[in-house]
Amino acid sequence: MPHDTAAGHAKISDVTGIAERTFGQKILASQPFWVTLALLVLSVAISLYQPSFLTSQNIANITRNFAPIGIMALGMTCVIITGGIDLSVGSIMGLVAIVAGLVLTAGHSWVLAFGLGLAAGLACGAVNGFFVAYVGMSSFVVTLGMMSIARSFAVVLSGNQMLYQFGPDAPIVKAIGQGKFPSGQPDSIFPSWIPPFSSHFWTMVLLALIVGYVLNFKTWGKHLYAVGGNEPAARMTGVNVDRIKFQAYLFSAFCASVASLLILGYSGSAINAMGQSYELRVIAAAVIGGANLMGGAGTAYGAVVGAALLEVIRNALLMAGIDSNWQGAFVGAFIILAVLIGMETRGFSLKDLMRQMFQFGKGR
Amino acid sequence: MSVLRLRGVTKSFGAIHALTGVDLTVERGEALGLMGDNGAGKSTLIKIIAGNFPPSAGEIAIDDETVHFARPLEARQKGIEIVYQDLALCDNLTAADNVFLGRELKTGWGPFAVLDKPAMIARSGQLFEELKSETRPRDLVRKMSGGQRQAVAIARTRLSQARLVLMDEPTAAISVRQVAEVLNLIRRMKAQGVAIILVSHRMPDVFEVCDRIVVVRRGAKVADKLTASTSPEEITGLITGAIHAA
Numbered sequence: 001m002p003h004d005t006a007a008g009h010a011k012i013s014d015v016t017g018i019a020e021r022t023f024g025q026k027i028l029a030s031q032p033f034w035v036t037l038a039l040l041v042l043s044v045a046i047s048l049y050q051p052s053f054l055t056s057q058n059i060a061n062i063t064r065n066f067a068p069i070g071i072m073a074l075g076m077t078c079v080i081i082t083g084g085i086d087l088s089v090g091s092i093m094g095l096v097a098i099v100a101g102l103v104l105t106a107g108h109s110w111v112l113a114f115g116l117g118l119a120a121g122l123a124c125g126a127v128n129g130f131f132v133a134y135v136g137m138s139s140f141v142v143t144l145g146m147m148s149i150a151r152s153f154a155v156v157l158s159g160n161q162m163l164y165q166f167g168p169d170a171p172i173v174k175a176i177g178q179g180k181f182p183s184g185q186p187d188s189i190f191p192s193w194i195p196p197f198s199s200h201f202w203t204m205v206l207l208a209l210i211v212g213y214v215l216n217f218k219t220w221g222k223h224l225y226a227v228g229g230n231e232p233a234a235r236m237t238g239v240n241v242d243r244i245k246f247q248a249y250l251f252s253a254f255c256a257s258v259a260s261l262l263i264l265g266y267s268g269s270a271i272n273a274m275g276q277s278y279e280l281r282v283i284a285a286a287v288i289g290g291a292n293l294m295g296g297a298g299t300a301y302g303a304v305v306g307a308a309l310l311e312v313i314r315n316a317l318l319m320a321g322i323d324s325n326w327q328g329a330f331v332g333a334f335i336i337l338a339v340l341i342g343m344e345t346r347g348f349s350l351k352d353l354m355r356q357m358f359q360f361g362k363g364r
Numbered sequence: 365m366s367v368l369r370l371r372g373v374t375k376s377f378g379a380i381h382a383l384t385g386v387d388l389t390v391e392r393g394e395a396l397g398l399m400g401d402n403g404a405g406k407s408t409l410i411k412i413i414a415g416n417f418p419p420s421a422g423e424i425a426i427d428d429e430t431v432h433f434a435r436p437l438e439a440r441q442k443g444i445e446i447v448y449q450d451l452a453l454c455d456n457l458t459a460a461d462n463v464f465l466g467r468e469l470k471t472g473w474g475p476f477a478v479l480d481k482p483a484m485i486a487r488s489g490q491l492f493e494e495l496k497s498e499t500r501p502r503d504l505v506r507k508m509s510g511g512q513r514q515a516v517a518i519a520r521t522r523l524s525q526a527r528l529v530l531m532d533e534p535t536a537a538i539s540v541r542q543v544a545e546v547l548n549l550i551r552r553m554k555a556q557g558v559a560i561i562l563v564s565h566r567m568p569d570v571f572e573v574c575d576r577i578v579v580v581r582r583g584a585k586v587a588d589k590l591t592a593s594t595s596p597e598e599i600t601g602l603i604t605g606a607i608h609a610a
Binding site for chain 1: 436437448452453454455456457461465466467468470478479520
């Protein structure tokens with residue numbers, strides 16, 4: 001560093017080693033960037049091995065498959081930013097699907113069905129938020145309880161039956177869940193190489209844009225990060241911590257409800273087991289995308305790209321003909337790897353750790 | 365006209381008398397050192413001034429106007445800011461974000477109002493410059509030194525045009541080099557007419573920046589002396605009780 005040692009003076013920035021980060025450095029230090037890179041490398045590698053991977057049909061399938069997880073990961077990321085966790089999203093999906101399914105089965109309109117489904121989901125989120133934010137209970141405990149309660153309600157309400165006779169509005173519900181843009185039909189004005197993206201995908205994109213906008217440009221987003229960064233400090237500076245936390249759980253439940261209704265429409269049926277064990281996939285997606293379980297970090301883009309990576313790994317293993325039972329091992333390894341990269345970008349050095357361990361090994 | 369005047373401030377928690385009949389005045393641009401052993405009543409006094417809880421008896425006046433604070437917010441509205449020992453900053457946010465936390469500048473209309481980041485960065489940069497601190501608005505607080513963190517915490521008080529800043533052990537957990545930086549920050553605040561109450565265990569710091577030193581022992585004020593007319597030995601004696609009162 002060019003400073004005048006003869007004069008015995010160094011600039012403070014030289015001593016502390018703090019320089020304002022350039023845009024490039026910021027990108028390199030972000031976990032979503034590395035996950036995006038992994039996603040691209042993996043995609044290219046698979047398409048070399050298996051050309052059918054990058055066909056527009058397969059891309060449409062993959063993006064439809066991960067969209068519900070991505071949608072829920074957006075809500076989960078908001079909760080994780082506050083330093084909490086929401087284990088109930090999978091069960092909320094089940095409950096929402098059954099409530100909407102029952103209303104449709106009774107012959108009511110799809111608007112009423114979706115409205116009541118959404119209301120059921122939001123009620124679960126409100127209960128979560130109330131106990132976490134206003135009573136001060138641990139989010140793990142509260143949402144673990146809700147995970148059990150919502151699933152139980154779904155099973156009881158459904159009479160443990162699959163619901164599929166949806167009455168007069170069944171075609172509309174199906175159109176919502178199976179909608180595509182572009183249509184993918186031969187008469188479409190779009191060229192056939194553009195994948196016919198699903199309504200699930202477009203919903204995710206829209207929600208991601210909204211969440212990204214709010215997290216970056218709105219006071220609410222800034223306060224979300226503040227709550228996760230230092231809750232007492234946020235409280236002392238006048239941030240309405242309780243309300244922000246409550247709203248985060250409400251939003252997470254909203255995302256789960258939307259995902260549930262899309263899947264309901266796609267499959268044209270409602271089962272009470274919908275979303276079972278999804279909470280772990282959603283948390284994995286958020287964490288791979290850079291959400292920090294300690295709170296204070298996470299992005300909308302990260303949530304989406306994390307969900308995408310999980311699905312591409314799954315799809316890749318499938319195409320490579322690897323026993324699907326290996327999925328868990330790969331996904332698990334990626335979760336740990338992603339968090340390790342996240343730690344590196346935050347200043348932890350794996351190299352230093354290795355060096356230390358090696359030196360201890362030599363008995364120093 | 366005194367920025368702050370306490371008369372006969374008493375605080376009891378059940379049978380425990382945390383403070384008994386404390387009188388205190390602070391003038392504009394004056395730094396007052398508040399010293400005392402652990403449990404002597406310093407924190408209780410600071411919390412009463414900051415509006416964390418009301419006194420059991422006695423009177424608080426700001427600019428000769430009697431006030432009754434029910435909440436810290438009310439004290440803040442009267443121009444009293446507190447810089448906490450643990451600084452109360454969010455590590456994951458930038459310096460500018462922290463300065464404006466809870467009072468963000470916005471641009472735009474109604475529900476579509478967005479954060480006015482350029483304005484907040486410019487204004488906090490200006491505040492750091494006034495404090496002559498090498499703190500950059502866009503840097504994350506996580507990566508800052510103790511002195512820079514103090515600058516961020518103090519910039520918060522400057523933003524609200526605070527007239528009285530309460531500082532709780534601002535030099536307790538930082539390096540020697542940074543202590544000098546913080547003491548300079550205090551001098552600059554004084555120069556701008558801000559009154560300061562500095563709670564500290566570090567005798568040299570208090571003697572360096574404070575105009576007056578108040579010693580509390582077992583809930584009572586035992587000394588109120590101009591810094592120039594006392595010595596570290598005398599203050600130590602007053603704190604421990606070796607010297608009864610001065």
